[in-house]
Amino acid sequence: MTVPPPRRTQAERRAATRALILTHTADCLLERGYAQTTVTAVQERAGLARGTVQHHFPTRTELLVAATTHVVDLRLAEFTRAAELLPTGEDRLQAIVDLAWRDLNSPAFFTALDLWVAARTDPELRERLIQEERRVFTEMRARYLEMVGEPYADDPRAELLVEFTIDLLTGLSMTAMLTGSLGEREHVVERWKRALTVLVGKAPSTELLDADLHPIPD
Known part of the structure; x- marks a missing residue:
């Protein structure tokens, strides 16, 4: 009998989502530059809702500094x-x-x-x-x-x-x-x-x- 993996805690899910956003933001900065690294561009690359990105990073500046x-x-x-x-x-x-x-x-x-x-x-x-x-x-x-x-x-x-x-x-x-x-x-x-x-x-x-x-x- 296969034992299912333990469910991640809310903190673990939050950290994973944050890391995903930052990784895609960094990739976008490298490929497209500062001007084209928008919240919309990042959320599309990450496959997340815009609200999810803004929940972690309320402003574009906060997102870019964190990246x-x-x-x-x-x-x-x-x-x-x-x-x-x-x-x-x-x-x-x-x-x-x-x-x-x-x-x-x-x-x-x-x-x-x-x-x-x-x-x-x-x-x-x-x-x-x-x-x-x-x-x-x-x-x-x-x-x-x-x-x-x-x-x-x-x-x-x-x-x-x-x-x-x-x-x-x-x-x-x-x-x-x-x-x-x-x-x-x-x-x-x-x-x-x-x-x-x-x-x-x-x-x-x-x-x-x-x-x-x-x-x-x-």
Whole structure:
């Protein structure tokens, strides 16, 4: 005799519905962008009544901010899993840059970026996103510093180099998003990886003058 599975509690059903809504909202943001991610579009994709979506998220702004939090949490989880596979030793620093570059070219990053851009002219959205933006940047920087490990962890320059790395790669990712060209940007990433080895004293400054580090073509 087959025993039927236990019925889910009301709280479990509510959590499952909320997760379904957020997943479809994040997918819609990635595929269609901020302007076309409406409550109607989300409820149609999720196969739910409009009232069900609005019961969980009374306004579009609340829905989009919650979706951003959802995406950030997924991004942090994926980043943590990837960080556990990083090599040790001299190659670790460059591997961290490669991991950062993959993260900043991921669907999760571009989904969040679309909302941040929209928030520039949407005061309500901007106010709600500020706290989430602080959380993700604080957590990402802390994780980078933790990943660096010895002998770099105690280097007083480590925090500044992490900041430079994230800012540089974020800018490169944004320009690549517009141009669709990753090749030229990846060349800059390779230059920065070489520069880091010089800055932490693991390579002579002449490393930056190698022939393969030619200027980026116009």
